[in-house]
Amino acid sequence: MAYTSFREDRAEQGRSSANSRSTTPGPRGDDAWESLRNAQGTRRQTYAAHDVIYFEGDEAKNLYEIVSGAAMLYKLLPDGRRQVVEVLGPGDLFGFDMDTYHDCSAETLVSTTALVFSRRDVEASTAAQSHLTRCAMQQVYAMHDHAVLLGRKSAYERVASFLMRFVPDRGTVHCQGPSDEDNDQGTVQLNMTRQEMADYLGLTIETVSRVISDMKRKGVIRLEKHDKVIINRICSLCQLTGAHAD
Amino acid sequence: MAYTSFREDRAEQGRSSANSRSTTPGPRGDDAWESLRNAQGTRRQTYAAHDVIYFEGDEAKNLYEIVSGAAMLYKLLPDGRRQVVEVLGPGDLFGFDMDTYHDCSAETLVSTTALVFSRRDVEASTAAQSHLTRCAMQQVYAMHDHAVLLGRKSAYERVASFLMRFVPDRGTVHCQGPSDEDNDQGTVQLNMTRQEMADYLGLTIETVSRVISDMKRKGVIRLEKHDKVIINRICSLCQLTGAHAD
């Protein structure tokens, strides 16, 4: 089993979890959102890897939805320190700081296709607001988890948490353990450089590298070409995230 | 001039900044929100200081709006490490993880009055969604800033940033400098214990205490009774936040 670090299924997941509480058959706001995708002002845009989509401080005119690929949002301190605040994949929305100016810069990690919505269209559609709200809430959730990682986890725990994030159906509250007890492997395609990982995890590039090397030495993971991580036992890696009691 | 650490004017600020982009005279969603405040299922609740409003994992039935006072949201790791992820004041909304369960615990910092909205009412009002969206976006903004603080700032910079956060109209992009060049003082009433500050800033209680003592020694601030900070020169403190080039 192999999967990329940016789940194709994340949009679907959000949708289904949102529905789980509702007794109505389909998502309410998503029909409106679907029609926005075909609106006049909506266009499809492709970017190369490491293209800047917008800079922090640019006027916020558009809202973006990733169709395929991956992007990151980051902020810079004047002395050059960088913090990557979000890593986004298909189905994720960004740029919806629609009031005035973008609070972050946005850059692709790999070659990416995105839908670009105009502010006018989104604001005009009250029905689409509920989809927007749900996405914003989802991001607040993700940021809460990330605050725990940045504020309270060790370097080892941060890297382990980062890798686990890209393993589907594992490490979450709903985790049912391995489907096959004897073969609990997984493959994660890292679409980020060590520097990008470091800036996301609040570490230096050297520390990230050292932790990965150490995990390799301990037999937790195996590498293929620096950017492909084979997890030997997912459960073992999960134990290293700090999210488990034992 | 004295002000509490939890601005009474924050709700107003959010509203006015939201309007600045619009040519319509009044906020659109806020009328709907105002009517929700008087809805059937809405009640007013008061809490003592350090009351738990809900626990992480509790079913999310309600949405809360702080009328007066202050609260924090936090997450715990199984070994007891705590991260305070948000500090909230009047006008702020929380608990809107309405899908399933609360992702954080919520606790008051001081005695607090809140409006409690029922999930049903909020979901029924599509117009109110835009207010909800705006609040969620505002929280995403705040979390981005906090990620920079947690991931990239030193202990000294974290404490300085924390104090500056409660100085109105200063330290933001819109800061116009001191109104009176010779008297750039300010007073911040800390409504948090050292432990709560430490858990918010990703530090230990000892480090927070040491930084504050050091700022005192250097003449940047002055203390009154541990929880009242007098900033001698706001600009000097601002220089210590890491957000300035020089």
Next chain:
DNA sequence: CGTTTTTTTGATAATAATCAAATTATGTGG
């Protein structure tokens, strides 16, 4: 006024950053 809690201070240890160099991967033109 004594007790309890919170905060501060001190000494030491641990973790991760920094500085420096080696190694490995990637890309290019012949």
Next chain:
DNA sequence: CCACATAATTTGATTATTATCAAAAAAACG
């Protein structure tokens, strides 16, 4: 396809920052 140049990653030695452990001082409370 290979040699070379360039960029990214890894590894090593050392330092800096913050955590931890321990105790004293100050504040809050009944």
